[in-house]
Amino acid sequence: xxxxxxxxxxxxxxxGCGNDATKPKPILDRxxxxxxxxxxxxxxxxYEAGENGSVKIxxxxxxxxxxxxxxxxxxxxxxxxxxxxxxMKKDLIDVNIxxxxxxxxxxxxxxITVEFKEGKALNYTIPLDDLLITVNTDLTTxxxxxxxxxMAQAIIxxxxxxxxxxxNTIYRIIKGEKDGNVEPxxxxxxxPSGEAKSYDGSLLSFKLPLGxxxxxxxxxxxxxxxxNIDEISLGFSVMIVKNFGLSIPxxxxxxxxxxxxxxxxxxxxxxxxxxxxxxxxxxxxxxxMYGEKNGRMIIIISNGDIGPQTQDVIDTLHFK
Numbered sequence: 200x201x202x203x204x205x206x207x208x209x210x211x212x213x214x215g216c217g218n219d220a221t222k223p224k225p226i227l228d229r230x231x232x233x234x235x236x237x238x239x240x241x242x243x244x245x246y247e248a249g250e251n252g253s254v255k256i257x258x259x260x261x262x263x264x265x266x267x268x269x270x271x272x273x274x275x276x277x278x279x280x281x282x283x284x285x286x287m288k289k290d291l292i293d294v295n296i297x298x299x300x301x302x303x304x305x306x307x308x309x310x311i312t313v314e315f316k317e318g319k320a321l322n323y324t325i326p327l328d329d330l331l332i333t334v335n336t337d338l339t340t341x342x343x344x345x346x347x348x349x350m351a352q353a354i355i356x357x358x359x360x361x362x363x364x365x366x367n368t369i370y371r372i373i374k375g376e377k378d379g380n381v382e383p384x385x386x387x388x389x390x391p392s393g394e395a396k397s398y399d400g401s402l403l404s405f406k407l408p409l410g411x412x413x414x415x416x417x418x419x420x421x422x423x424x425x426x427n428i429d430e431i432s433l434g435f436s437v438m439i440v441k442n443f444g445l446s447i448p449x450x451x452x453x454x455x456x457x458x459x460x461x462x463x464x465x466x467x468x469x470x471x472x473x474x475x476x477x478x479x480x481x482x483x484x485x486x487x488m489y490g491e492k493n494g495r496m497i498i499i500i501s502n503g504d505i506g507p508q509t510q511d512v513i514d515t516l517h518f519k
Contacts, residue, residue, distance in 0.1 A: 225353040228440050229419065231256070235364040235372055236304065238265060238334075239357035241350075242419060242440040243498060252372045261342045261351050263334065265358070267373035270331045274366065275307040280324055284311060287338070303334070304360045315341035319348055323355055328366050330373050334358050402439045402495070405515045423512060424502070432483065432503030437516070442496050448474055450496070451489040458487070468499070469516045477504075492518045 227239035234252050240263075247255045253266040272279050277300055288296055295314040302308060303323045311322040318341030325332040334355045342348040360369075397406040398413055403421065407413065414422040424434025445453070451474035455463045460476035466488075467473070473490040488499040497518060501509065 225350045235369045265334045272326045318343035404517045435501040438498040
């Protein structure tokens with residue numbers, strides 16, 4: 200039976216400081232493998248894989264989508280995309296739409312920028328033989344903040360085709376003939392229902408009480424949550440990433456200020472010092488915790504307030 204895990208990751212904002220000249224570039228320290236391509240994103244951002252190679256990446260206040268469709272076109276025929284642009288101009292009101300021929304993933308692509316009064320949206324389309332690959336933000340919802348737009352553009356422009364994949368293979372994936380709609384293999388780490396679950400990875404291990412489960416995104420990102428979806432606010436996410444070059448107290452303070460939290464405190468988790476603060480997001484209090492071990496930053500983000508049950512699970516964490 201297919202197991203469905205609900206992934207809830209509350210996103211930590213990568214805060215910049217100073218003027219534009221000193222503003223840090225977006226940090227993309229995690230790579231998503233989409234079968235025929237790769238795309239980079241920050242470790243604290245979540246993603247949702249769809250059918251036939253598609254993916255949705257959720258940022259702080261934007262979404263990046265990647266998808267492919269069958270289309271009567273040949274590789275590099277950017278002029279045949281004009282009707283798509285004209286349809287956008289008809290459908291979107293009070294916007295300024297500009298186009299630019301560029302490269303994405305090493306192939307000719309059309310970059311479409313949609314400027315609203317409140318912000319901008321972005322669309323890149325790559326014509327291949329008999330199909331289109333599109334990587335875009337939501338074209339009906341502008342991105343208001345310049346730093347968020349920069350992050351979305353950096354994610355899109357990190358797109359790369361895998362060097363060992365040919366266009367025929369991509370066509371078959373998009374059409375659903377290869378690597379599409381495939382039932383995922385069973386997770387050998389998950390014991391039968393009714394037994395307590397544990398995890399022992401290269402960077403993290405833990406033991407869960409009955410009624411809890413986990414969803415492994417990678418060695419660096421794991422969601423831990425109750426089996427009962429109605430109790431999902433008890434869950435939390437753990438991300439382990441390369442240090443960004445800042446001390447943990449400094450980075451935590453940047454995040455606290457960016458998210459508008461009132462107070463930062465120190466606490467011990469798994470024998471390590473973590474710098475923590477809480478934020479009210481939509482009426483629900485979430486806790487952000489930042490620690491470090493062996494040159495890696497550890498980020499724990501709760502889905503809600505931390506009560507005794509959640510704390511008992513956090514206490515089982517062991518970082519390697």
